[in-house]
Amino acid sequence: MQTKPLIIADRDIPFLEGVLEPYAEVRYLKGSAITANDVRGAEVLITRTRTRCDRALLEGSRIRLIATATIGFDHIDTDYCRSRGIRVTTAAGCNARGVLQYIMAVLCRLGAEPGWQPSERTLGIVGVGHVGSLVEEYGRLLGFRVVCCDPPRMRLTPGLGFLTLDELLSLSDIVTLHVPFTTEGPDKTAGMASGEFFARMRPGSAFINCSRGPVMQDGPLLDALRKGHITYAAIDTWNHEPGIDRELLARAFCATPHIAGYSVQGKAAGTAAVVRSVSELYGLPLTEWYPPQVTPTVPDRSVTWDGLQRSLPRYFDIEAETTYLKQHPERFEELRNNYPYRTEYF
Ligand SMILES: NC(=O)C1=CN([C@@H]2O[C@H](COP(=O)(O)OP(=O)(O)OC[C@H]3O[C@@H](n4cnc5c(N)ncnc54)[C@H](O)[C@@H]3O)[C@@H](O)[C@H]2O)C=CC1
Numbered sequence: 456m457q458t459k460p461l462i463i464a465d466r467d468i469p470f471l472e473g474v475l476e477p478y479a480e481v482r483y484l485k486g487s488a489i490t491a492n493d494v495r496g497a498e499v500l501i502t503r504t505r506t507r508c509d510r511a512l513l514e515g516s517r518i519r520l521i522a523t524a525t526i527g528f529d530h531i532d533t534d535y536c537r538s539r540g541i542r543v544t545t546a547a548g549c550n551a552r553g554v555l556q557y558i559m560a561v562l563c564r565l566g567a568e569p570g571w572q573p574s575e576r577t578l579g580i581v582g583v584g585h586v587g588s589l590v591e592e593y594g595r596l597l598g599f600r601v602v603c604c605d606p607p608r609m610r611l612t613p614g615l616g617f618l619t620l621d622e623l624l625s626l627s628d629i630v631t632l633h634v635p636f637t638t639e640g641p642d643k644t645a646g647m648a649s650g651e652f653f654a655r656m657r658p659g660s661a662f663i664n665c666s667r668g669p670v671m672q673d674g675p676l677l678d679a680l681r682k683g684h685i686t687y688a689a690i691d692t693w694n695h696e697p698g699i700d701r702e703l704l705a706r707a708f709c710a711t712p713h714i715a716g717y718s719v720q721g722k723a724a725g726t727a728a729v730v731r732s733v734s735e736l737y738g739l740p741l742t743e744w745y746p747p748q749v750t751p752t753v754p755d756r757s758v759t760w761d762g763l764q765r766s767l768p769r770y771f772d773i774e775a776e777t778t779y780l781k782q783h784p785e786r787f788e789e790l791r792n793n794y795p796y797r798t799e800y801f
């Protein structure tokens with residue numbers, strides 16, 4: 456009798472348990488604790504951002520596929536995987552609408568001051584992919600002046616009306632980053648939010664980072680906050696998670712433990728993507744699988760600024776979540792592992 460292939464999966468990927476078991480032996484482990492020993496006999500590794508997938512983990516293993524249930528894949532050494540013939544798949548765009556909801560919650564909080572009107576604010580979006588495009592679309596729907604910067608897209612398709620980063624920074628009241636974390640090439644994003652970047656931002660403006668922590672430099676951001684040059688920082692992704700900078704946490708206007716994309720539908724789409732990848736590898740009848748208990752989002756483009764300000768706190772109380780993280784920073788990882796996934800409703 457043929458033995459079933461072994462799959463190692465992060466135990467905090469929801470809706471997965473039971474789906475692949477008819478076809479494989481699946482072992483569920485804590486993502487940050489998966490070792491070379493665990494993966495040695497496995498053919499597939501199903502991950503989140505918490506497992507560093509590199510030579511140290513994979514050398515000598517039989518892994519053929521790494522499927523991550525996340526958009527970002529900077530936790531995977533793709534060069535090494537390519538050199539070893541390991542296929543890498545991601546869940547592109549899976550939780551983009553969850554991140555959109557996060558940005559809307561930050562904007563609603565900024566806009567809680569009397570007289571604050573979207574039409575009087577310029578929203579600057581850096582990185583206009585799955586997430587940035589949605590933020591652009593809803594930003595315009597809600598009446599913001601929107602400016603965008605995405606050099607890789609601009610090179611591919613001139614005439615999109617995108618600005619240079621310097622132009623965007625000088626015009627924006629709110630700057631939000633939606634770039635991948637990259638360390639090489641002309642568009643590398645490592646440390647892109649630097650002293651020079653913050654100095655170019657308008658006095659009194661707001662900075663949002665829910666892309667990846669190392670895209671920003673903590674020291675210069677702290678300087679800009681201390682001087683009051685940047686008035687509001689909304690941080691979801693941090694340097695050195697979960698050991699985040701306590702002064703930055705204290706000064707942040709919104710502070711969350713890397714949960715911007717944590718919607719029910721975002722998680723469902725992430726899990727569906729990894730199931731599809733495994734299905735394609737082994738020719739299983741699961742390529743169209745989606746968690747039966749989850750209702751996919753029906754996008755609602757009729758949202759209004761006033762309506763959002765009334766409805767959003769019922770789905771996502773970002774102020775309460777900020778207060779809690781400030782009181783319990785040591786619970787960063789525990790908070791994200793036990794997060795009550797939010798419902799996407801627009
Ligand atoms: N906080 C959270 O929970 C989540 C964070 N993320 C992060 O957000 C990132 C973006 O997600 P998506 O929009 O889905 O990715 P995407 O790949 O669809 O879009 C990224 C865009 O950034 C652009 N880009 C690359 N380098 C740039 C640069 N130097 N300057 C300006 N633009 C640049 C690319 O051309 C692309 O259009 C992910 O890579 C991930 O790190 C994603 C989901 C959830």
Ligand SMILES: O=C(O)C(=O)[C@H](O)COP(=O)(O)O
Pocket residue numbers: 503504505524525526527528550713715716717791
């Ligand atoms: O999709 C991404 O990229 C993210 O950053 C995730 O939302 C974080 O996902 P987990 O690794 O916490 O599942």
